[in-house]
Amino acid sequence: MAILNIVKEGDETLRKHCRPVTEITPRIIRLLDDMRDTLADADGAGLAAPQVGILRRIAVCDTENGIVELINPEIVATEGQQNELEGCLSVPGVWGITDRPAKVTVKATDRYGKEFTVTGEELDARCFCHEIDHLDGVLFTDNAVHILTPEEVKELNKD
Numbered sequence: 001m002a003i004l005n006i007v008k009e010g011d012e013t014l015r016k017h018c019r020p021v022t023e024i025t026p027r028i029i030r031l032l033d034d035m036r037d038t039l040a041d042a043d044g045a046g047l048a049a050p051q052v053g054i055l056r057r058i059a060v061c062d063t064e065n066g067i068v069e070l071i072n073p074e075i076v077a078t079e080g081q082q083n084e085l086e087g088c089l090s091v092p093g094v095w096g097i098t099d100r101p102a103k104v105t106v107k108a109t110d111r112y113g114k115e116f117t118v119t120g121e122e123l124d125a126r127c128f129c130h131e132i133d134h135l136d137g138v139l140f141t142d143n144a145v146h147i148l149t150p151e152e153v154k155e156l157n158k159d
């Protein structure tokens with residue numbers, strides 16, 4: 001297991017469309033393990049493979065039910081709306097208000113090759129949407145309804 005380097009905005013990897021995983025190889029398992037370690041080390045909510053330079057449809061999310069590993073994730077149902085704060089390990093120091101569904105159901109494959117669905121609300125719903133966006137080269141700053149000003153960020157850090 002290892003801590004991987006997280007690429008930052010400006011790196012073209014973040015703008016690429018990721019390819020689906022067709023076979024769960026030992027290399028994919030190692031990537032999942034390393035992504036878990038990297039996410040924990042960075043104290044983030046989620047991490048997508050392109051953020052560590054791998055153009056595959058893989059993400060990990062730290063949800064209220066623990067770490068969820070998503071291989072080839074797809075959003076299959078959404079409900080409601082939320083406009084809450086979001087950030088990204090690849091866009092450090094920047095925070096924005098995004099427009100996301102309040103509740104999201106994702107279909108994905110786990111590391112054993114089994115298909116499953118997972119439903120998340122609030123932060124978990126934002127995380128699923130955010131990480132799946134990464135797999136299509138989209139950053140939260142592209143569609144944020146408001147990017148916090150430096151003064152607003154200062155206020156935020158006071159809490």
Ligand code: NI
Pocket residue numbers: 087088089090130134
């Ligand atoms: Ni991100």
